Amino acid sequence: MNGPEIALEVAPELRLFVAHERRQGRTGVITDGSSTLGHVVESLGIPLTEAGQLLVDGRSVPVSHIPGPGELVEVRAVQRPQQVPGAPLRFLLDVHLGTLARRLRLLGVDAAYESKDIGDPALAALSAKEQRVLLSRDRGLLRRREIWAGAYIYSDRPEEQLRDVLGRFAPVLAPWTRCTACNGQLAQADKDSVSARLEHGTQETYDVFAQCADCGRVYWRGAHHARLEAVVADAVREFGELRNEAPTA
Template sequence: MRLKVSIRIFGSLSDLTKGVYYFEINPGVGQTIKDCIERLGIPHTEVYFITLNGNFVDFSKIVEDGDFYCVYPHCNLEIDENYSLTPRFKGEPRFVLDIHLGKLSKLLRMFGIYAEYGLVDDFQIVDRAKKIGGIILTRDRKLLMRRDIVYGYIIRSDFPEEQLKEVFEMYELMNWVKPFSRCLECNGELVVVDKESVSGRVPPRVFEMHDEFAMCGNCGKIYWRGTHYEHMAALINEFIKQIQ
């Protein structure tokens, strides 16, 4: 017997299906609704809740012929937490980014957002995210289809500043903005240091012209308010205007 089920997706999930909202698929016998959703290219981490003919179901529901499912992304709809399939992240977000998102990691750090980057192996990324209770940001859908991943988001845009806007809106990052508090190179926290402590460690002209310095507590990189700072400050201000 050949089964046929219908799936209607909503909101931002259509970003992952090229704008298509409605599907009729022929699953194999014993397939779960999670199997069917991921077959469409939608990782479970992006699914908030699912209904079958108007009733809530979880990922383990075995699909049957004629079923009609509605699949919802994280949104402002309030439902009983017993029906939520992926929890909302609570507290200050900590991100682990895949190897394709280097520019985004630096932008997040510029705003003072915790953003780890540099791990190449998928298993290392997953293990690190689990260890710190973090959120995986990636362009690789298959990475987020692992059952043991709780928090993860597929970056839609190809452009870093648009990617930044996505993440800000998804995780309400304006609540956590602390510009110039993290090292752009390693994600370490910056601490203010006395001018004399950087003598001989910065160019002589920089030492002469500036009185305020900060140092990364992790890698030791030194920062000061030069033209690079002015450029980044202007970028931060313009970005905040756009999203407010």
């Protein structure tokens, strides 16, 4: 770029995206005089999904604003909880976020997940087609124009990932109502109707079951239920209210 110089300040939450020399306070940026502010922000490494309000000399401007010489640009982080307009809140997770997908489903959150790498164009197209918020740690994927909405997952630890998504989007929680395997809806199931899917020991030990309406998987309060219950209890205590309960395997 070889045009007007602007002064840039990036919110502390977003500084991990920019070069080290731009992470401390205000810095000068040379623009080309024709690119939008959105393009300038992305060229610095910040996905627009993570940029909240853009201020120029203290006034809010759209991403289409063309920066002028001497302007002071402030890039703020997305305000939380983030409002996603136009559709029921639903998520789409990329191939690297399987554990997060299962935990969201455990809490009753609609979380589609691609267990195979179908490629960035297909993921972006699916986000747009189904109006799902695309969750990813791939900054390049989040820069694709065709995605409906997106969010960068900042941590590589599933516990922190879950807290990040719940805190950012505040989805309604309905624990034990979704299949953790396929995202389908669970319904109470009579023991006799699912007995063919159960091992003998399970038939002898448990009497309360739920079954996925989509894939047919059967759930009950198995040996690892206490661990899952702790995940649910922590999430409900901090982010929601327990609305429903059904058994889980």
